[in-house]
Amino acid sequence: MRTEVVIIGAGPAGLLLAHLLHRAGVAAIVLETRSQEYVAARIRAGILESSSVALLESVGLGARLRAEGHEHRGIYLQWPGQRHHLDFVDLTGRSVWVYGQTEVQKDLVAAGTAEVIYEVTGVRLHDLDGERPSVTFTDRDGAPRRVDAAAVAGCDGSFGPSRQAVPAARTFERTYPYSWLGILADVAPSTDELIYAWHPEGFALHSMRSPSVSRLYLQVPNDTDVRAWSDDRIWDALSRRLGHGQDGWTLTPGPITDRSVLPMRSHVHTPMRHGRLFLAGDAAHIVPPTGAKGLNLAIADVTLLARALTALLHEKNPAPADAYSDDALRRVWRCTHFSWWMTTMLHTSGDPFDAELQLSQLRWVASSRAGAAGLAENYAGLPIGL
C-alpha cells in the first residue's frame, strides 16, 4: 500500500489529523490496534477549551457539539466552608464546553474522512531518516502488510511504538503520590458547573457528561484496589469532600455504571520529531487530568501538524515541519505547568505546611482578579499556535 501520511493510532489525535489532512487534500491511512467499537467506547476526557471548540467548528465537526454539548462559563473552586465561582467569560472572554471525548470520537468516525485499518498487530516503523519511510504490521487476518509513505504521524498514545522510534530523545517526568478513583453515575449532576474541591481527606471533583450522567473523582493513594471502594463508601467520601450540606447544597447519589483508578503523571518526550516521524498527543506528552488538558493538547498538536505536513508534502515548504516540535512544545510546557499547578494546589499530601500553602493559594486565586484570571486564561485555553 502507498499513501502520503501513515498515522499510527485512531484516538482523537490520529482521527482528527486524518480529517484535517483529508480537507487539505493529503492522503492518509490510519493503523489502530484496537477494534472500532473499543476505541469508540473508551471513557476519558470531557472538557473542550475554547480553541478546541473553534477548531472543531471550523472543520465541520461542531454541529452536534453545539446541539448536545454544554457551554460552561467557569468552574467552582472550594475548600471546607467556602465555594467560589470563577467566571472565565468575565475574566478572559472565553468559555469551555462539556462534550465527552467519546462524542468527539463518534463525530470523527461519522465524518467518514479517515481510512482506518483496525485490529492491527506488530506495528513497526522503518526508514524514518529518509524521505520514504514505511510502516509494517500484521492485519486482523494474520497477513503481513506494509504501507509506504512520505511521513509517519505517531498518534499512538503513551504505550505505542512511535515514541520509542525517536533516538536520543529526552524525557521529563513527574509521578504524583496519588491517583484518581473516577466514577460515572446515572444521576443528574448536582451542580451546573464543575466543582474542584480541596479537602483535608483529599481532592474531589464533580464533573458531568450530560444532564443525566455525572462524572466524579476522588483522590486516592496509588495502587488503590477499586474493589475496596463500595458504592456507599464512594458516595460518603464524595459527600464529605464536596461539602454536602454546606450552605444548603446537596449531592445526589445514583447508580454507578463505571469505576476505575487513574494514576497521575506528567511526562514530556522531546523532540516531537525525528526525520519523517512526527509525534502528537499522548505519544509525546501526558498530563494529570486536573487541568483538563490531555485531549485539548492532542487537538492543538494535530492542528499544527496538519498544516506542517500539508506545507511539506504539497507546497515543498519544510519550514512549518522544521518548526513543529518547538512550536508544539511551547504549548505542551504551558499546559504541563498548568496541570502540575492545579494538581499540586488541590491534592493533599498529609503535610500540614503544604496544606496551609495550598489554602493560602486557593484564597488568593478566589479573591484576586489577577489570580483568578491566570487560572481562567489557562483553563479556558490559549489560542492554538501561541
Ligand SMILES: Cc1cc2nc3c(=O)[nH]c(=O)nc-3n(C[C@H](O)[C@H](O)[C@H](O)COP(=O)(O)OP(=O)(O)OC[C@H]3O[C@@H](n4cnc5c(N)ncnc54)[C@H](O)[C@@H]3O)c2cc1C
Ligand atoms: C483512563 C484515562 C482517563 C482520562 N481522563 C481524562 C480527563 O478526564 N480529562 C482529560 O483532559 N484527559 C483525560 N485523559 C487524557 C486524554 O484522554 C488523552 O490525552 C487523549 O486521549 C489523547 O489522545 P491521543 O489520540 O493522543 O491518544 P489515545 O486516545 O491514547 O489514542 C492512541 C491510540 O493509539 C492506539 N495504539 C496504541 N498502540 C498502537 C500501535 N502499536 N499501533 C496502532 N495503534 C496503537 C491506541 O489503541 C489508541 O486508540 C485520560 C486518559 C486516560 C488513559
